[in-house]
Amino acid sequence: MPDAIAIEVNGKRYPVQYPPETPLLYVLRDELGLTGSKYGCGEGQCGSCTVLMAGQPRRSCQISVSAAVGKPVTTIEGLEKDGLLHPVQQAFIDAGAFQCAYCTSGMIMSSVGLLQSNPNPSSDEIVQFLQGNVCRCGTHPRIVDAVHQAAKAMQGRSR
Amino acid sequence: MSKQSPVFAVEPERYELTSGSIHHFDLARREFFKLLGAGIAVFAAATNSHAAQETAPSHGFHPQDLPTDIAAWLHIGEDGAVTAFCGKVEIGQNIRTSLAQTVADELRVPFESVRMVMGDTALTPFDAGTFGSRTTPTMTPQLRRVASAARDLLIEAAAKEWNVAPSSVKAANAKLTDSASGRTLTYASLARGKTLAQNLPAEDPVTPPADWTVAGKPLSKVDARDFVTGRHQYTPDLHPAGMLHGKVMRPPSFGATLTVYDDSAARSMSGVVIVRDGDFVAAAATTEREARAALAAIRAQWKEVPQVSSREIFSYLKNNAEAKTDGRHRQQQGLVETALAGAAHRLDATYNVAYIAHAPLEPRAAVAEWSGDKLTVWTGSQRPFGVRGELADTLHIPESNVRVIVPDTGSAYGGKHTGDAAIEAARLARAAHRPVKVVWTREEEFTWAYFRPAGVIEIKSAISPDGKLLAWDFHNYHSGSSGIETPYAVPNVRTEYHSVSLVLRSGSYRGLAATANHFARETHMDALAHSANIDPLEFRLRNLEDARLRAVLEAAAKTLGWPQAKKENRGMGIAAGHEKGSYVATCAEIAVDEKSGSVRVVRLVTAFECGAIVNPDGLRNQVIGANIQGLGGALFEAIEFENGRITNPRFSRYRVPRFRDVPDIEAVLLDRKDIAPAGAGETPIMAVAPAIGNAIFNATAQRLNNLPLIPNGLKKT
Numbered sequence: 001m002p003d004a005i006a007i008e009v010n011g012k013r014y015p016v017q018y019p020p021e022t023p024l025l026y027v028l029r030d031e032l033g034l035t036g037s038k039y040g041c042g043e044g045q046c047g048s049c050t051v052l053m054a055g056q057p058r059r060s061c062q063i064s065v066s067a068a069v070g071k072p073v074t075t076i077e078g079l080e081k082d083g084l085l086h087p088v089q090q091a092f093i094d095a096g097a098f099q100c101a102y103c104t105s106g107m108i109m110s111s112v113g114l115l116q117s118n119p120n121p122s123s124d125e126i127v128q129f130l131q132g133n134v135c136r137c138g139t140h141p142r143i144v145d146a147v148h149q150a151a152k153a154m155q156g157r158s159r
Numbered sequence: 160m161s162k163q164s165p166v167f168a169v170e171p172e173r174y175e176l177t178s179g180s181i182h183h184f185d186l187a188r189r190e191f192f193k194l195l196g197a198g199i200a201v202f203a204a205a206t207n208s209h210a211a212q213e214t215a216p217s218h219g220f221h222p223q224d225l226p227t228d229i230a231a232w233l234h235i236g237e238d239g240a241v242t243a244f245c246g247k248v249e250i251g252q253n254i255r256t257s258l259a260q261t262v263a264d265e266l267r268v269p270f271e272s273v274r275m276v277m278g279d280t281a282l283t284p285f286d287a288g289t290f291g292s293r294t295t296p297t298m299t300p301q302l303r304r305v306a307s308a309a310r311d312l313l314i315e316a317a318a319k320e321w322n323v324a325p326s327s328v329k330a331a332n333a334k335l336t337d338s339a340s341g342r343t344l345t346y347a348s349l350a351r352g353k354t355l356a357q358n359l360p361a362e363d364p365v366t367p368p369a370d371w372t373v374a375g376k377p378l379s380k381v382d383a384r385d386f387v388t389g390r391h392q393y394t395p396d397l398h399p400a401g402m403l404h405g406k407v408m409r410p411p412s413f414g415a416t417l418t419v420y421d422d423s424a425a426r427s428m429s430g431v432v433i434v435r436d437g438d439f440v441a442a443a444a445t446t447e448r449e450a451r452a453a454l455a456a457i458r459a460q461w462k463e464v465p466q467v468s469s470r471e472i473f474s475y476l477k478n479n480a481e482a483k484t485d486g487r488h489r490q491q492q493g494l495v496e497t498a499l500a501g502a503a504h505r506l507d508a509t510y511n512v513a514y515i516a517h518a519p520l521e522p523r524a525a526v527a528e529w530s531g532d533k534l535t536v537w538t539g540s541q542r543p544f545g546v547r548g549e550l551a552d553t554l555h556i557p558e559s560n561v562r563v564i565v566p567d568t569g570s571a572y573g574g575k576h577t578g579d580a581a582i583e584a585a586r587l588a589r590a591a592h593r594p595v596k597v598v599w600t601r602e603e604e605f606t607w608a609y610f611r612p613a614g615v616i617e618i619k620s621a622i623s624p625d626g627k628l629l630a631w632d633f634h635n636y637h638s639g640s641s642g643i644e645t646p647y648a649v650p651n652v653r654t655e656y657h658s659v660s661l662v663l664r665s666g667s668y669r670g671l672a673a674t675a676n677h678f679a680r681e682t683h684m685d686a687l688a689h690s691a692n693i694d695p696l697e698f699r700l701r702n703l704e705d706a707r708l709r710a711v712l713e714a715a716a717k718t719l720g721w722p723q724a725k726k727e728n729r730g731m732g733i734a735a736g737h738e739k740g741s742y743v744a745t746c747a748e749i750a751v752d753e754k755s756g757s758v759r760v761v762r763l764v765t766a767f768e769c770g771a772i773v774n775p776d777g778l779r780n781q782v783i784g785a786n787i788q789g790l791g792g793a794l795f796e797a798i799e800f801e802n803g804r805i806t807n808p809r810f811s812r813y814r815v816p817r818f819r820d821v822p823d824i825e826a827v828l829l830d831r832k833d834i835a836p837a838g839a840g841e842t843p844i845m846a847v848a849p850a851i852g853n854a855i856f857n858a859t860a861q862r863l864n865n866l867p868l869i870p871n872g873l874k875k876t
Contacts (some may be wrong), residue, residue: 022448030404030446035396036389038569040520041601045810048520076389089387096379099780100251101386102520102569108387127818134810136520136570137251138787139780140821 007068009034010078020066025049027065028075036076036105040134047133050106050113051075057113059132076105079112087157088112091150092143099137107133111147120151194282195242198350199235201309231284231301233262233309239333239347241266241273243302246286247294248278248541249567250575252840253777254294256381257374260774261299264373265306265366268333268346275381278543278565288542290573290667292739292838295773299836303365316349368771368832377776382567393569394524394539395598402526403432405587405597406450408440409607412463412803413663419460425453432591433457443587443595467662468801473511476637477615480657490644493651495619498630502621506687509617510679511865512638513797514610514663518815521569522604527584528594533560538581539568546578553582554589572788573667574608605808610798611668612661614638616679626693628702633680639672642738642845645680647702663800669785670841673738674792674848678866681734681849686862695853696721696733707768707831708737711744714766714827719746728753729761730858734849740837741769742829745786745846748822749854756873760790760820760851766827767843770834782826782843789847790816795870 004015007024009032018027023042028034028051037060040048044059051060054071079086088111091097098104107130114121114129121129126147135143231245243262249255259273266273276282278289310330317335318325321342329336333346368375385391410417417438425433425442431453432443442453467475499505525538534556540546543563551558568575580597588595599607619632628649635643640656668674688698696716703709712735715721723731728751735744748762767782795814799806807813826843852863859873 018446019448026447029396030398033398034389035392035398038393038520039395039522039598041810043601043809043811046520046601076387080388085384085387092387093379093383096377096776096780098380098383098386099253099784100519100521100568100570101380101391102251102393104386105389127821130818132817134520134815134817136518136572136788136815137780138784138816138821140787140816140818141783141824142780144818 005066005069007065008072010074011072016065018065021064023061024051024063024065024068024073025060028060028073034075034077038102038105040103040106045132045134046103046106047110047130048103048106050109050133052109052113055113055116057110074109076109079108086112087153088115088146088150091146091153095142095146095149097139097142097146099139103133103135107135107143111143111150114147115151115154119155121147123148195234196236197352197354198237199309199312199353200232200356201305201312202232202356231298231305233266233302233305235309235313235346235350237347237351239268239272239345239350241268242276243273243305244276244283245298245302246278246280246283246544247298248289248543248565250289250539250541250571251569252294252781253380253774254289255567256378257295257774257777258298258302259381260374260376260378261302262306264371265303266310267330270373270378272333278540279562280543280547280564281562285544288545288576290541290576292741292841295769295836295838296740299773300365307365312355313346313349316355317344320344374773375771375775377774379776392566393521394526394537394566395521395596397526397537397566397596399526399528399594402594402596403443403445403587403591404447404450405441405443405584405595406447406454407583407597408442408454408457408459409603410438410461412461413466414803415461415463417459418462419458421458422456424458425456428453428456432587434587434590436586439586441583441587443591443593447598463803466803469514469797469799470801472514472613472662473615475662476613476659479659480636481659489656490652490654493630495630495632495651495653498651499619499621499632502629504622504624504691505620506622506683506690507617507619508683508686508864509615510675510682512614512616512675512678513866514613514665514800515668515792515796516605516610516798516813517572517574517608517668518605518810518813519570519572519574522599522601523575523580523608524596524598525578525580525584526594526596527581527588529585529588529592532556533562534585535562535564536581536585537564537566538578538584539571539575540565540578540581541571541573541575542578545576546581549578550581550585554585572669573611573671576667577609579607601810602808605798605813606805607664609664609666611792612638612663612665612672614672614675616675618679618683620683620687622687622691626688626691626698626701635672635676635679638675640676641671642673642676642736646705646708646737647684647699648704649702663798669788670738670844673736673842673845674789675866677734677736677845678848678852681736681846682852682862682864685732685734685849685853685856689856694722699733699735705737707742708735708744710829711735711742711766711768714829715744715746715764718766718825718827719748719762719764721746725857728858730854730856732850732853732855732857734846734853736845738842738845741767741839741842743767743842743846745850747847747850747854749851749858751855751858751873758794758855758869758873760794760822762822763824763847763850764827765824765843765846766829767839768829768831769837769839769842771832771836772828772830773836775828775830778828778839779826781839782828783824785841785843786824786826786847787816787821789844790820790851792866793848793851793868794820795867797867797870
């Protein structure tokens, strides 16, 4: 048996049996059972599969699992801490920022990534940043609202 | 309530709904209590006429102790938990929430105590499908009546216990109170130890909208937490023990047939199951990658057939109409030809509407599991009972052996009426003797699903010198008949739908052909107004007697601030209509970049009225969502095809609305508490395209008669 690679997801180390060139998304979903990240297009065009890799939002259908070695991955399942929702998750609920919600994981992960680098984005900056995330139900205005609300909540929280 | 609703008729453009029906109940009353525990149950027979058409059984076996035409049922458990059952499905339209609100409201229990069981053919009553904006107008009153009957049952039980008149017992907050003595009993305590069941009385007054307490309020989505944590399992997320991943070999082009086939190399791969059944070739393996590799190892050759391409589709549709028009879908009054011939002021035009795709973000998917000769399939579908029938027919098994369960689904927009993925997974699972999951790729979704049909619409018209319509001659080729009738008053009118045999696989899309028919009609009305030098809003009002349609037009115009002085490179447009019992008017404001020719929609105001509003928050989401989705078909979405292949089957080639495309959108909701609620999922999409097209004309004097309006930006004039 060759040395299996291992990746760190949501603070936990997982050995990976799938071939190293397998897209990270398939490893997350099919091998690790973390199905919160969604398949939407397989070409990095819809953002449904967005995860944080070393803190950066990335399309997990476009990176091989081997590229995630040594770079901690956070998926939608890793945002909730001790039963407490991440402020972005809470803001999506409060703003009613989903309809079918299939895009929601990716939207939330992209938004978390945005707020890490830009804690107080303007509406234009949010729109620009989320341009690569598709929502087919047309919930865009509420998603922008949710990101604003989350930004506010996060600033209130960190001193 | 039902009397005001139009009779439910299946529109010709629902090409996908060909299957005959089924309809019996798998659940006898005894089993019902066995499953849910003791308590109180109420069954609602679908007595009103159009609900009966959606829920009515035809042939088949009916357990003796159940009424044959149940539309919904409800159970109150010994712990006070309320479970309501209906065959509708949740696809992002938030109906799980608004139906639970309705039940809570009528039963007088907290919203949180109500659980909706939906879209499970073994547990819920038969339902034709979640489409046509029918859930609110048909299922809401059914559930209200069921909940109201359950409340009466509880009141009677308490009155008996206290030996008082039922009229002195009041129900509120899951409790009954004797108004004379102040004694109370909870619903839970009354349900304890009972297996009390009742069919619905023929007439049972329900709470009028003005007295609603839970319904009519903006409540957030049921199970919201599961959706923001990734815990909710859509069909592609399911993984029963021992499951294999399935992949289907797709022909190189539509209608191709298999001529050479050799799977010996694939069969020698370990852990792979291959199925060949006629032209159906598929593989299942432990991983999707292995299934794909197995298909790649099969040698297959296909015979292809020549086909129409998107370049010539419109002339093809016009020239290949069937000789006989569809008599059900026509309006005829006066003498159209005479009126046209004698008129001084004529305007004739042709409008073309492209094929578009639903592109739901959750692709078609299914998980199938056999247990002996019994089949269970989980699939994202708008028609669980229809899919059950398709599975039974295709696999040659009795329907009673098939159970279809629909997990809350990642949207559909009319695109998930057929059971393609379900059949593929079931066929593979039968061969594999293990559960099999099939998830379509985006490319499969763009190619092998069905499309909103393309169409050609020809209008001939005439007006009087004072701007009154004199003649209206409207012909739709292929796209369909929804919204085909003009709501404007015109003495000489003819509208006809002309069917054409399918070129691409086609079917329902949010709003059906109402979007195409409204685009043509409302663009044409705008052109008529301009040719007569009359303000387009004024022209419409001058020709309109329908007070509800006038109300939405005036509301949208007022909110936008119509009319306004013309600004450089800016334009405003208006359009309106009604369909499926609801009324819409959209005003659009656009900006043109003169250099690049790009058009930006700056603002949309959509006024919408669908009778009494059940959940204003959900409704607003639906109206705004429909406007945004409508932007795509209006501006740039079009399926391109050649030689039986879709040539833009990817999000990188098929543009859908994204954040930057979304304008400032206002939904103006008119709440008519005096009118029974109609559905709202579809109609708000209809006026978007013509409003934008009319705004482009206002800005540039370019009249665009084709959808999409500007797939490549504005052409320089």
